[in-house]
Amino acid sequence: MKRILITGGAGFIGSHVVRLFVNSYPDVQIFNLDKLTYAGNLENLKDIEQAENYQFIHEDIVNADALHQLFTEHQFDSVIHLAAESHVDRSISDPLAFVNTNVIGTVNLLNAAVAAWKDDLDNKLFYHISTDEVYGSLGETGYFLEDTAYDPKSPYSASKASSDHFVRAYQNTYQLPIFISNCSNNYGPHQFPEKLLPLCINNVQNSKPLPIYGKGDNIRDWLYVEDHARAIDLIFHQGKKGETYNIGGFNEWKNIDIVKLLCAIMDRKLSQDSGTSEQLITYVTDRAGHDMRYAIDASKIKSELGWRPSLQFEEGLEKTVDWYLENQTWLDNVTSGSYQQYYHKQYQQ
Numbered sequence: 001m002k003r004i005l006i007t008g009g010a011g012f013i014g015s016h017v018v019r020l021f022v023n024s025y026p027d028v029q030i031f032n033l034d035k036l037t038y039a040g041n042l043e044n045l046k047d048i049e050q051a052e053n054y055q056f057i058h059e060d061i062v063n064a065d066a067l068h069q070l071f072t073e074h075q076f077d078s079v080i081h082l083a084a085e086s087h088v089d090r091s092i093s094d095p096l097a098f099v100n101t102n103v104i105g106t107v108n109l110l111n112a113a114v115a116a117w118k119d120d121l122d123n124k125l126f127y128h129i130s131t132d133e134v135y136g137s138l139g140e141t142g143y144f145l146e147d148t149a150y151d152p153k154s155p156y157s158a159s160k161a162s163s164d165h166f167v168r169a170y171q172n173t174y175q176l177p178i179f180i181s182n183c184s185n186n187y188g189p190h191q192f193p194e195k196l197l198p199l200c201i202n203n204v205q206n207s208k209p210l211p212i213y214g215k216g217d218n219i220r221d222w223l224y225v226e227d228h229a230r231a232i233d234l235i236f237h238q239g240k241k242g243e244t245y246n247i248g249g250f251n252e253w254k255n256i257d258i259v260k261l262l263c264a265i266m267d268r269k270l271s272q273d274s275g276t277s278e279q280l281i282t283y284v285t286d287r288a289g290h291d292m293r294y295a296i297d298a299s300k301i302k303s304e305l306g307w308r309p310s311l312q313f314e315e316g317l318e319k320t321v322d323w324y325l326e327n328q329t330w331l332d333n334v335t336s337g338s339y340q341q342y343y344h345k346q347y348q349q
């Protein structure tokens, strides 16, 4: 039986990847290793937690000794590495947390994999999940391609770029078989309500301000999270070892436009007068070093592996809003406790 270690599986994207693999590959044992930070929530996996081919491991990737033991104990054949600190604003207020998990944690995992696999490296795989933010910021034109030079500009993207470099260095130095994929902004169920879309959904429900950084004209490319999970599955099973794949939605939006679209959907879903939610929009001080535009050219994964996004954006956004409205308890749970304190410190304006 194959044994895949997925890290960060209790988080937003990881929970969709774990679910997809557990359900699609009943003959493969899936181990989900997660520290359960503020962003990790086992409620995200309730529907599959009893599956015979699923096992949760509560651990921190910064704990190198524990990782070595786990590789010996469970004999993983491959790793899909999603565990990370993922929010740019938090990386500005606490960069070292990002160095610890994203850089040191990734190197710990690489060391554990190389040590455990050294006699049979050809049959192993280390798949590292990364972001388009490593490429920096675009002007009005152009796209990020797989060979675009790295130019990270936030502590978050610098930590992810560093981890990408380590993964490639381990391929070159120790012949570790790897994949890296760099994806654009994800949206969908289970996203922690500190990121733009779930934050706004939560705030509309509570009649709180919708904070728009700067003028709201920064651009992001948005992809439904299940389409990202499908791309990861495809790369894992059919990608060419050693390759990098960019994943994106072919779907660029200015922040202010996406928030207005979301407001219109929320008004309809909550049976409010049109324009009610938009009145909550509040322009606030810009994020320090705010990247202007991200845009992915995903033609490589499209032409080589036949992947493309399955959902139209408005359809995906409606599904997302429906999920949050139907899962108020989930929102209540994650917005209480330590997150709440952080939220008040950041956005009391």
Ligand code: NAD
Pocket: 007, 008, 009, 010, 011, 012, 013, 014, 033, 034, 035, 036, 037, 038, 039, 040, 041, 059, 060, 061, 062, 081, 082, 083, 084, 085, 086, 087, 101, 105, 129, 130, 131, 132, 160, 182, 183, 184, 185, 186, 187, 191, 192
């Ligand atoms: P998330 O913050 O929702 O989840 C991260 C998960 O990692 C959580 O379950 C958390 O508990 C776990 N974790 C954090 N530190 C850990 C540690 N030290 N040890 C073990 N587990 C730890 O993040 P996400 O949005 O799901 O992102 C997942 C991955 O995808 C990250 O590597 C991120 O850089 C990448 N990514 C995210 C996006 C996006 O739009 N969210 C886009 C491209 C790439």
Ligand code: TYD
Pocket: 087, 088, 089, 185, 194, 195, 196, 197, 199, 211, 212, 213, 216, 218, 219, 220, 255, 287
């Ligand atoms: P975010 O969801 O934090 O993702 P990322 O910074 O990784 O792209 O932010 C998406 C965009 O929305 C980004 O340009 C910053 C902006 N933004 C706001 O305008 N207000 C907010 O409250 C947040 C969280 C983000």
